[in-house]
Amino acid sequence: MQATEQPVLTPYQRIGGDTVIRKLVDRFYELMDELPETYAARKIHPADLTESGNKLFDYLSGWLGGPQRYVEKHGHPMLRRRHLPYAIGPDERDQWLLCMQMALADTVTDEALRTALFAQFVQLGEHMRNRPEATPMRQPGGR
Structure with missing residues (x-):
């Protein structure tokens, strides 16, 4: 008797496809709009988040791992290049990640997937950063 192989599911399938991705995105932007501590990340975006x-x-x-809609509509993502006009430093990165972490917690029931996705989002957030770490303030009269 031969064991049947279980199909390997993509993260797109594991998360629940379009329905859950839409919920994740909607929750992400709701949080960005609602949380005062995400102001720096929010101000990078247009007033209408649609x-x-x-x-x-x-x-x-x-x-x-689902449909390549972005590529079909806009070409290669080139995310870092597309975001270069916006000042993205540690604060903006961390605020974006806070919204994504909370949105994942609210929408993704598979804990292992949620953890793995957030780890990838942390790498993505760092990749998008185009401003250095904050420099410490100089003391008055210091050189």
Whole structure:
């Protein structure tokens, strides 16, 4: 008797496909709008988050192994290059990650997947940073 192999599911399938990705994106931007401590990250985005949400949904769909909607609509993501006009330092990165961590906690029931995805988001957030670490303030009269 031969054991049947279980199909390997993509993260897109494991997360729940479009339905859960849309919930994740919607919750992510709700949090960014609601949390005062994410002001620096929020101000990088336009007042109306609809297009940002649609682009993130399209990107995450492909990034997680589902339909490559972002590539079909906009070409290669080139995320860092597309974000260079915006000042993304440690604060903006950490605020973006806070929203993503909370949105994952609210929408992704598979704890192992949630943990693995957040680890990938941490790497992505660091990759997007284009401003250095904050420099310590100089003491008055110091050189």
